[in-house]
Amino acid sequence: MTEAARFRAINVGNIDSLPEWQALDPDLRRAVRVVAAVLPFRTNQYVVEELIDWDKVPEDPIFQLTFPQQGMLSAQDFATMADLIDGGAERPVIDEAANRIRATLNPHPAGQMTHNVPEFECGPVDGIQHKYRETVLFFPNRGQTCHAYCTFCFRWAQFVGPKELRFGTDDTELVGSYLKAHPEVTDVLITGGDPLIMKTRVLRRYIEPLLKIEHLTSIRIGSKAVAYWPQRFVTDDDADDLLRLFEEIVAAGKHIALMGHYTHPVELRPGVARRAAKRIVSTGANIRMQSPVLRHINDDPDDWAHLWRSGVRLGCIPYYMFIVRDTGARSYFEVPLADAHAIFRRAYRQVSGLSRTVRGPSMSATPGKIRVAGTAEVSRQKVFVLEYLQARAPDRVGIPFFAEYDENAAWFDELRPLQEQDRWLFEDGSPRPKHPAQTIPIEMVRGRPPRDHRPERSSRKGMKAP
Numbered sequence: 001m002t003e004a005a006r007f008r009a010i011n012v013g014n015i016d017s018l019p020e021w022q023a024l025d026p027d028l029r030r031a032v033r034v035v036a037a038v039l040p041f042r043t044n045q046y047v048v049e050e051l052i053d054w055d056k057v058p059e060d061p062i063f064q065l066t067f068p069q070q071g072m073l074s075a076q077d078f079a080t081m082a083d084l085i086d087g088g089a090e091r092p093v094i095d096e097a098a099n100r101i102r103a104t105l106n107p108h109p110a111g112q113m114t115h116n117v118p119e120f121e122c123g124p125v126d127g128i129q130h131k132y133r134e135t136v137l138f139f140p141n142r143g144q145t146c147h148a149y150c151t152f153c154f155r156w157a158q159f160v161g162p163k164e165l166r167f168g169t170d171d172t173e174l175v176g177s178y179l180k181a182h183p184e185v186t187d188v189l190i191t192g193g194d195p196l197i198m199k200t201r202v203l204r205r206y207i208e209p210l211l212k213i214e215h216l217t218s219i220r221i222g223s224k225a226v227a228y229w230p231q232r233f234v235t236d237d238d239a240d241d242l243l244r245l246f247e248e249i250v251a252a253g254k255h256i257a258l259m260g261h262y263t264h265p266v267e268l269r270p271g272v273a274r275r276a277a278k279r280i281v282s283t284g285a286n287i288r289m290q291s292p293v294l295r296h297i298n299d300d301p302d303d304w305a306h307l308w309r310s311g312v313r314l315g316c317i318p319y320y321m322f323i324v325r326d327t328g329a330r331s332y333f334e335v336p337l338a339d340a341h342a343i344f345r346r347a348y349r350q351v352s353g354l355s356r357t358v359r360g361p362s363m364s365a366t367p368g369k370i371r372v373a374g375t376a377e378v379s380r381q382k383v384f385v386l387e388y389l390q391a392r393a394p395d396r397v398g399i400p401f402f403a404e405y406d407e408n409a410a411w412f413d414e415l416r417p418l419q420e421q422d423r424w425l426f427e428d429g430s431p432r433p434k435h436p437a438q439t440i441p442i443e444m445v446r447g448r449p450p451r452d453h454r455p456e457r458s459s460r461k462g463m464k465a466p
């Protein structure tokens, strides 16, 4: 594939045109089609030609990352769909069955989805989300798709569901007024989907108003384009404009961080991917690398060490290793906490201090981002040592606490606190109703923020909270 290739999405509709696909075992092709009738499937020509090693399919990590896998559905759901498809059922019949299965895969009502999901798995599009005091997440509606879809991603409900509220260009004003009313916010994290699916001139309309807000120190963009479509920074028509925008952010006295979603070291192997990283860094932007740890994809510590080393060589900064949140297909990708920690530690201990900026493995749970710091023995009992990296209640950050060790536990809500102090730390610490950490509907952002969303006044100034 030439470096200056044009973006071409691949989905069930055009996959048959790929020679790599035609050469696959028919059973495997059928399995992908069956699962793709339920869960969204989108990859692209660059991913197919440059990242997937077709001799290793189906085990190839990037095939696992972008092609629906049989194991993502229960045996029963798979059989139901397979029967319909093999039997040549009509489209509406297939869709109805698919919707029924989706409903069982996604136990969360739309409104609730956002406040638990980490930003790379991105919730619904209500506009902005303000969970941790310093950082506001911003979901521009024009950025609600991606250059390819990750099979583990929670956002599939949005990709296949009905269109949500539109976030028109005027709404940058609303976000601006919310931010101005919240001087405690230093960071805006623009996320999606993938905001870099937008043309630079559209992205610019969202970013420029932010540059005038004095108390903002940092603008972050969460993106997987660095891995799925690095041409975005190198050869796309507006690649240079994008880099110029980054330079303007720096010139305006703010930090720009690209939260680069790198999942596997192979994503940094193509020359165009390395050039993309170098060009981004040359603008004064940082690239911070993050990914969940996923079975079938990157559950090998050597892959992580390799990824961080490759990134550091290009000037990237390893940032987070996440634990995968309960997606519909979680059981397929799930790595128990104990194993995730072992993977983290085995990777961490083989890299230099410049890679040890990474933190993890971390769960983005309701009360905050919780790191599994390790295991220990307390009163002859084996425990997990946990720590908040971020919390809705900031006073909890940095206090180690314990949970009973459980080798199968894969999420915070499967853990039991060890003692009273820990019980407090297990709770959702949001000082409701003053600080409801949740998606803030657009109406609330309009004009003066309602009382519930105003920052708590600092007691240092001798003011009482309203």
Ligand SMILES: *Cc1c(COP(=O)(O)O)cnc(C)c1O
Residues within 6 Å of the ligand: 117, 118, 119, 129, 131, 132, 135, 136, 137, 189, 364, 369, 389, 390
């Ligand atoms: C992860 C996350 C952030 C950013 O946290 P940092 O630790 O500052 O990177 C902000 N808001 C939400 C809801 C998050 O999940």
Ligand code: SF4
Residues within 6 Å of the ligand: 120, 121, 122, 145, 146, 148, 149, 150, 153, 154, 155, 192, 193, 194, 224, 261
């Ligand atoms: S790039 Fe991010 S938002 Fe898009 S499918 Fe992957 S994890 Fe989900």
